[in-house]
Amino acid sequence: MQLVDQIKSDFQELFGNQPELIVKSPGRINIIGEHTDYNNGFVLPAAIDKGVYIGVSRRDDNHIELFSVDYKERYHTDIDSLTFGPELWTNYILGATRILRKTHSNIDGFNLIVAGDVPLGAGLSSSAALTCATSFALDKLFQLQLSRLDIAKTGQQTEHEAVGLRCGIMDQFASVFGKENNLLKLDCRSLEYEYIPIVLENYEILLLNTNVKHSLASSAYNQRREACEAAVALVQQKYPSVSSLRDISIAKLEEMVQPISAEYFQKSKFVVEENQRLLNATDALKSNDISKLGKLLYDAHWALSKEYEVSCPELDFLVSTASTLPEVAGARMMGGGFGGCTINMVEKGKSKTVIEKISSLYFDRFQLNLTPIQVSISDGTQVIL
Known part of the structure; x- marks a missing residue:
């Protein structure tokens, strides 16, 4: 206290x-x-x-x-x-x-x-x-x-x-x-x-803070939101009952958005697929399938990086490096993007090993110190x- x-x-x-x-x-x-x-x-x-x-x-x-x-x-x-x-x-x-x-x-x-x-x-x-x-x-x-x-x-x-x-x-x-x-x-x-x-049983949550926050975060965040809203508006021209991307399938995006704007299509497609990843992750948690959950985390990260374009070199490096370590079941960037933390599902008791392996590589690549943060759910x- x-x-x-x-x-x-x-x-x-x-x-x-x-x-x-x-x-x-x-x-x-x-x-x-x-x-x-x-x-x-x-x-x-x-x-x-x-x-x-x-x-x-x-x-x-x-x-x-x-x-x-x-x-x-x-x-x-x-x-x-x-x-x-x-x-x-x-x-x-x-x-x-x-x-x-x-x-x-x-x-x-x-x-x-x-x-x-x-x-x-x-x-x-x-x-x-x-x-x-x-x-x-x-x-x-x-x-x-x-x-x-x-x-x-x-x-x-x-x-x-x-x-x-x-x-x-x-x-x-x-x-x-x-x-x-x-x-x-x-x-x-x-x-x-x-x-x-x-119930993670044999795993624990480890956050790795990049110690960077790129300046375009706030403006880019609002731009992503505007792109998603624009995609919804395009779909509403033919399907007026839809009110958000929650109501829209990939097929409707391909029909109404992709021919007009590749940018709006890419951003809105990410959101539709991310919702499904979350539902799949919920099922994995309920069945205690950490391997499946981990794969979904990796999939989510690279979609955030390549499709929604809210990652940065430091985050991508941490996730890519984590994916080579057998102690890590899954990892992804967390939060609005352009810096901050990755969240990692690590075998219980192996966080120190993971930190030691990644920290030196991260410093060699970016001349930045990596800050590990271990949290419990409260x-x-x-x-x-």
């Missing part, structure tokens, strides 16, 4: 009292199902044991005082203006606050300290954890009576409005609804979900204190 103690200590030093409550919202991994959430498809994420912690207390005025333990930065504004700061972390907090205050005028001034142990830029959704932790903390502090779905949707809306990233709801949903030792099979159209116990957003 080192971060909790740090928040309590900083709170006392900065504000002269203790926080009224401390909450945690976790980061997430995603086993398979990438770029499907904003296309009303399926995803298979899980909350992890690393997250964002927020300590908060009410003030007797309309001021908002923010402090980041990680950045050692402080920011001040007030509840009536909610002026965004120069740093992104402040905008996630204030963006969520602004959205909630539209419907909950009883939100007044507050002091807030944030700390986290989710590696930044690793594709583990630290931003979703921050927005969901903020909404959850304000819900408890001001008794807003929000549902968990309200909190997840507020987090997604914050990304759209405060940051300009048109993300789906997977990251926020996983952070809020996570359950220890369970994956979430989420239908992003209906928001129906199923907990799937993950509960979602919760009150800690």
Whole structure:
């Protein structure tokens, strides 16, 4: 509970009292199902044991005082203006606050300290954890009576409005609804979900952080979404009942999209096939067929790389190298792309061997250090204190 103690200590030093409550919202991994959430498809994420912690207390005025333990930065504004700061972390907090205050005028001034142990830029959704932790903390502090779905949707809306990233709801949903030792099979159209116990037995999950984040990530993410929406619009010209790629077969894409745009066809075809890979992966998990799951992970990675074009040389190198190691059943890039982590299914007890084999090769190729991250699957957003 080192971060909790740090928040309590900083709170006392900065504000002269203790926080009224401390909450945690976790980061997430995603086993398979990438770029499907904003296309009303399926995803298979899980909350992890690393997250964002927020300590908060009410003030007797309309001021908002923010402090980041990680950045050692402080920011001040007030509840009536909610002026965004120069740093992104402040905008996630204030963006969520602004959205909630539209419907909950009883939100007044507050002091807030944030700390986290989710590696930044690793594709583990630290931003979703921050927005969901903020909404959850304000819900408890001001008794807003929000549902968990309200909190997840507020987090997604914050990304759209405060940051300009048109993300789906997977990251926020996983952070809020996570359950220890369970994956979430989420239908992003209906928001129906199923907990799937993950029993890896002879395997463990190893994340390998490339320690790169290429600058085109956000703009390219929005471009991919626009390509998928354009493909749907083309299909709707003849099949008006379809509303998303979820409703469209490869045959319809070949008929209506491929003759018009090879780019739209390639991107939308990936999404349709990725949804099917996820359903197959769910079957593999339920039957504990790790070999089948591993093959699906490799297939998903190379489709993300070659078809959806959201990988990068560093990610491709890690997956290609992992595929040569008998200790690794499967691997793929994870997250929005252009950097971050690969997720690897490794024989239990062999992660150290895999790390040693890949790290030196990675450094020789890119002159970059590789950061291994081992995670366990945990509960979602919760009150800690």
